Amino acid sequence: DVVMTQSPLSLPVTLGQPASISCRSSQSLVYSDGNTFLSWFQQRPGQSPRRLIYKVSKRDSGVPDRFSGSGSGTDFTLKISRVEAEDVATYYCMQHTHWPHTFGQGTKVEIK
């Protein structure tokens, strides 16, 4: 199985400051068709997860542009350009290039 490793697992940030979460996979996530199936999800306390980013860097509809995804191969990053109070949540990366689909452990973003 592909192991997804996120860091850090806890991220205290100051409002208005940037935040960055790393996600590394144990093998390349490039599919045979050239696509890389790496997504990012946000889960606010008490809510269902919400997809923010798919195929590494494509933002879902309605996702603020302060969220961006980047990376390739085995190294990926989710960045929040300026953290807002509503961004307090746990963030997960997930690969769906290989079966079984696997998630990172989650990164809890909190306000300092």
Added chain:
Amino acid sequence: EVQMVESGGGLVQPGGSLRLSCAASGFTFSSYWMSWLCQAPGKGLEWVATISPDGTQKYYVDSVKGRFTISRDNAKNSLYLQMNSLRVEDTAVYYCVRNGQDWGQGTLVSVSS
């Protein structure tokens, strides 16, 4: 509006069975891959199973193979998860998910004696 509504969760003893249902609306159900994912209390997300639009392809995480069966009824816009031989470690909120993008509110499965 895309909507998935799960039902069928509850308290069951180890070794018991449950059938989860997901009623989908707001999109052409028969065109989409559908999945079940879960989250144990206080833990992270885990993918459980996925089914192709026509129901011919099914994929499972190893821990549920031979115990869980994913299925769908495109005429009823419904997704199912038959859960047999339930274990304490299957306790979780189970989510119905469309194409990774849209999630239901989840249904809680508790396995305990």
